[in-house]
Amino acid sequence: MNFDFSDDQKMLKDQARKFLSEKCTTKTVRAVFEGDAHHDAALWKQVAEMGWTGTAIPEEFGGLGLGYLELCVIAEELGRALAPVPFSSTVYLFAEALLIAGTDEQKKRLLPKVASGEIVGTFARAEGPGAVLPKNVRATLKGGKLNGKKIAVIDGPIADYAVVLVRGSDEPGERGLQLALVDLKGPGVKRTTCDTLDASRGHSDIVFENASAEPLGKLGEGWSDASRVLDRAAILLAFEQVGGADVCLALAKDYALNRYAFGRPIASFQAIKHKLADMYVNNELARSNAYYGAWALSTGARELPLAAAAARVSATQAFDYAAKENIQTHGGIGFTWAMDCHFYYKRAKETGLVLGPQRAWKDKLVTELETSNA
């Protein structure tokens, strides 16, 4: 039994934490929140120079070929730091879509650029509020031309390429779906930056009007390809969420130990102690679920979809709870713009929605349970 990361992986994690504690303080996050940019370009460049963007990309496609466990430990640290960089969109979503559905030529063309940090990629699914369902996908790819609209695309304002879920034929439901690869710098692509909750990550609505695009993967497999991409991203993002949740607990603890009321530290009140104990319990459960996801991801286990849904739901719940109760523990000051608490509160919600809401993942989780227990 060895349900833990190796010493080398832990060392990588320590290095990542040390690097980010110097290069990505909450001042860095605040600057992006308060400025016009949608990410910290200098930090993004350094992250790429460290090779993090190519961690799990095979060497033949220009990556380091280290593997997913290594990517998981980096993800946790990026999450702790609330790093305002397009890492999840480019690495967990775009690169994984290429690895899952891309031809050898497509991989060779684009993955080295992801690994080197030369391009930002993203993944676009939703076309409006509510559930993303096969029947609701209206964007089309016909004769190499993409038409339609996608909303709230993560890192949309700065992305160079997008993988888009589209209808590639007139066949109904899943059978007509396909992924498309599109250069966002080309003609026929109109982006509108959205006003979003978490200003440390830009989002945009994108309208495609006869934009040039190429198929990524087979017609009829778009829905399952997208699901596989989301599963992998869910596990990696769960590590970011666990990292963020841990920081919320640490912030709440530090504040409670140093803030005195009624003649004693508020950390000595059971109401506060029990709240923090509950945060700890949620965080540990989420961490363990994320570890199982990491194992499934790194081994390509049959259990991957179930592990992904469990990691996603557990981490979303833990980060949400920790972020909101961190503000509550701080009292009034915690709700001010001047404190950092709200950055975590917003990132918790952003990460909790970006790959689809808990409700959808819970439904998927039970579907997996139904088939695995049948």
Add this chain to the structure above:
Amino acid sequence: MDFEDSPEEAAFRKEVRAWLDANAKKRTGKREIGADELENGAEGEMAASKAWQKTKAKAGYARITWPKGMGGIGGTPMQSIIFGQEESKYDVASGAPFAIGLGMCIPTLMAYGDEAAKARFVWPAVQGDEIWCQLFSEPAGGSDVANLRTKAEKHGDTWTINGSKIWTTGAQFSDYGIILTRTDPNVPKHKGLTMFYIDMKDPGVDIRPIKQASGGSGFNEIFFTDVKVKDSQRLGEVGQGWTVALTTLMHERLAVGGGAGGGLDVPQLMALARELELEDGPAIKNAAVREKIADWYVRSAGLRYTTFRTMTALSQGKQPGPEASIAKIVVATKLQDLSAFAMELEGEAGVLQGAEAPMHGLFQGGWLSAPGLRIAGGTDEILRNIIAERVLGLPGDIRVDKDVPFNKIPTGR
């Protein structure tokens, strides 16, 4: 990261399997024995438990981590877990009657008893011939265990015990018990305590099973009237009883922390949801039902993988920390909420219990036992305090009875 055994672990597992094959039958159907049956004194179950315990003790598998000659093989905690995993695949009797004695009382005796006591008591307990109970809690105590009033007074070489204890698991089947008494009421509460072991069959010991809200009678109230105890039955120094009790309680958390719950969890809820029809169709297709199933599944799975992490730490020779306290909080509240939800799905039939109820009353049983599980072995509130104080390092509660002589502490009565 993998779930494979190390070569040493694999070799031990093979050895254990061979031994189990030679001594027990593989489990066929799922055997749900019972704590309840044992609680209510089913003699057949008790005899079977004792027989299996003896078989294991002879092979050194009854207490794997204990030294040879004391019922063990001087094994590692990981080996103990491996044995448990393999044993659960066989149709063998429950070790529940020995859990408190071997998990808590005997380790205390081994730490504080003299050589004669160890020579006399350890082996009979290990092989299941003698059952032990733990006599700490009192009616006025609750979570404040040290607030106890059972008196022990010394006359010559003999102590006389008067008072009462409560919530004592298995006392009605027990041969011996360890008992925490007050020997000096004029000093602060933790300082005037002394620990003894006593013979539960002695005159003056009156054991009365308590009928629980669930209908079972696992716990007892016990009255002590002029019970005589020799000074040689003292464990630890006079006035040092609290230190001795902490040894016991530390072992209790390790033993109880694993978290029971009757095995009632998400699979049973799914089985029910597959059978039932709700207003809008099959329960398993209902969105609210699916959300609840997912919520409980991530907590169960999170706990299962947390155990894997603990096992990994154990296999690397590390000690499990107070993190184990999370298990019981999660299991007990989940059992209560999941059972209540299942009964809600059952509709008007949810009020039935026993064989008449849907799924033979599985959820009603879980719901009835859950309040007890949330209290026994440390309440949810105490366990949260433990996490807050020992894991997170938050300040201890303010204790207004600190440094106050026990007989000057207000009682509210």
